[in-house]
Amino acid sequence: MKEFTPIKEGKVREIYDTGDNLIMVATDRISAFDVILKNKVVKKGAVLTQMSKFWFEYTSDIVANHMVSTDVKDMPEFFNQPQFTGNSMLCKKLTMIPVECIVRGYITGSGWESYKKDGTVCGIKLPEGLKECDKLPEPIYTPSTKAEIGDHDENIDFERSVEVLERDFPGHGRDYAEKIRDYTIALYKKCADYALTRGIIIADTKFEFGLDENGNVVLADEMLTPDSSRFWPLEGYEAGHSQPSFDKQFVRDWLKANPDSDYNLPQDVIDKTIEKYKEAYKLLTGKDLEA
Ligand SMILES: Nc1ncnc2c1ncn2[C@@H]1O[C@H](COP(=O)(O)OP(=O)(O)O)[C@@H](O)[C@H]1O
Numbered sequence: 460m461k462e463f464t465p466i467k468e469g470k471v472r473e474i475y476d477t478g479d480n481l482i483m484v485a486t487d488r489i490s491a492f493d494v495i496l497k498n499k500v501v502k503k504g505a506v507l508t509q510m511s512k513f514w515f516e517y518t519s520d521i522v523a524n525h526m527v528s529t530d531v532k533d534m535p536e537f538f539n540q541p542q543f544t545g546n547s548m549l550c551k552k553l554t555m556i557p558v559e560c561i562v563r564g565y566i567t568g569s570g571w572e573s574y575k576k577d578g579t580v581c582g583i584k585l586p587e588g589l590k591e592c593d594k595l596p597e598p599i600y601t602p603s604t605k606a607e608i609g610d611h612d613e614n615i616d617f618e619r620s621v622e623v624l625e626r627d628f629p630g631h632g633r634d635y636a637e638k639i640r641d642y643t644i645a646l647y648k649k650c651a652d653y654a655l656t657r658g659i660i661i662a663d664t665k666f667e668f669g670l671d672e673n674g675n676v677v678l679a680d681e682m683l684t685p686d687s688s689r690f691w692p693l694e695g696y697e698a699g700h701s702q703p704s705f706d707k708q709f710v711r712d713w714l715k716a717n718p719d720s721d722y723n724l725p726q727d728v729i730d731k732t733i734e735k736y737k738e739a740y741k742l743l744t745g746k747d748l749e750a
């Protein structure tokens with residue numbers, strides 16, 4: 460049997476290269492305040508992978524995506540092991556477009572910081588008098604570029620995204636920049652409207668796109684998981700202050716109350732967190748997690 464080692468190990472995900480395809484494995488690691496906790500959140504990886512699968516299927520009418528299969532039977536034999544079952548996605552390998560496509564339906568995080576300073580986010584002027592976490596009149600596209608290792612991503616305006624893409628794909632910069640912007644807004648609108656009917660506010664999210672061998676723009680990476688998005692409970696939502704996170708609130712609250720814990724959490728906090736991930740999955744998909 461051929462053995463595989465990850466070509467990349469991120470904070471939470473591991474990526475394997477099988478030739479034409481990639482296998483993206485969501486582990487049960489969890490980060491909070493940019494630190495990886497000592498604890499594993501059992502089934503978190505499966506929840507995230509199955510959630511991406513749900514959204515890829517739900518939006519395939521808008522844009523093609525990189526998902527091939529989440530069934531380990533479709534993957535090399537090495538992946539027929541329990542640690543890969545349910546949390547792995549076989550994906551088409553793409554040439555990635557180096558812009559992080561962020562869309563915001565609500566004003567929070569770095570968007571809120573920027574708005575407080577000068578009333579704009581990524582060069583977009585917003586109405587006066589917005590409160591923290593207010594819903595925006597329309598979702599806004601606020602791209603960023605991946606910075607060099609160590610730096611934070613850099614927020615850019617749309618015209619800058621055209622330049623960045625023109626540099627990498629001469630003659631296609633504006634075309635690709637417009638496509639990824641328009642897909643990003645359309646994907647967010649469809650999914651956020653749906654999530655709202657299920658009791659979850661998707662405040663903002665990030666998409667990544669790539670190009671297939673024919674130059675088509677294809678949706679990649681993970682999609683609308685709590686790791687790539689801000690999920691808030693609709694119940695109790697109120698602008699004017701920060702919102703609880705749907706999935707990580709127990710963890711954050713506990714860490715704040717226990718600053719000397721060395722990121723080792725008691726099992727009951729972890730158990731409650733696992734339940735939140737499963738609850739989000741069930742609310743959104745209408746199904747219990749099978750994996
Ligand atoms: N279909 C794909 N083909 C090639 N690369 C992809 C595809 N989907 C996602 N990627 C890339 O895989 C990587 C996933 O890494 P990740 O764990 O998110 O860490 P980071 O975002 O810090 O680089 C990212 O660089 C992403 O752009």
Ligand SMILES: [Mg+2]
């Ligand atoms: Mg990433």
